[in-house]
Amino acid sequence: MPARLRLTAITLDCPEPRALASFYQRATGFDMTADSNDDFAALARGDGLFIGFQRVDGYQAPSWPDQTTPQQRHFDFTVDDLDEAEALVLGLGATKPEFQPGGDRWRVFKDPAGHPFCLTGS
Template identity: 75%
Template sequence: MSPQMRLTAITLDCPDPRALAAFYQRATGLALVRESNDDFAGLTRGDGLFIGFQRVDDYQAPRWPDQAAPQQSHLDFAVDNLDEAEALLLELGASKPRFQPGGDRWRVLTDPAGHPFCLTRSSD
């Protein structure tokens, strides 16, 4: 029998942990739970999921969809309305790359540190 694994944390490299945590806090409403000087910040959800942001010197942002600096990972967020969520996130500092492989099913955005993330329609 395989051990049971439960995802408890995701950590993203970035140049400015506090700024990236603030972006995701405003976007998701998650609670800020940890800041360690300027090198680390974290958010948490009620069920305990933790998203951390850690400073990396000479951070190189992924280049979506260019694989010269691949994305390596990305986050997906389910939303009720793709257009409204996209508009809010762009206002908060996200960017929208030209390459959009999801058509009307999902949108690819990048956070202020360049990490790609997707918006998908919530299941009804």
């Protein structure tokens, strides 16, 4: 069988790693696994998926939906109740852009560092 790649980590650039890791930890319930300095923080899921957050001086948030500063990546999260999940992420510091291309199927938000992410119903 040919070799297969297994995704084990995703690392996001941001201005404040601890703050962004805390946002995603509270939203997802992933475990905080690295918070040793101001330059890097990380979360892990039970199956080993690792999300890192690294400080970048001069970080520029994506300008979605305008592509002046491209989004470069986004997360999609499946949720049981879109309204409940929306209230959660907004309460944690996310923002909801006016432009919503998903209709009733999904909603777009921006995390506190400006990275777009989507919530979709299950």
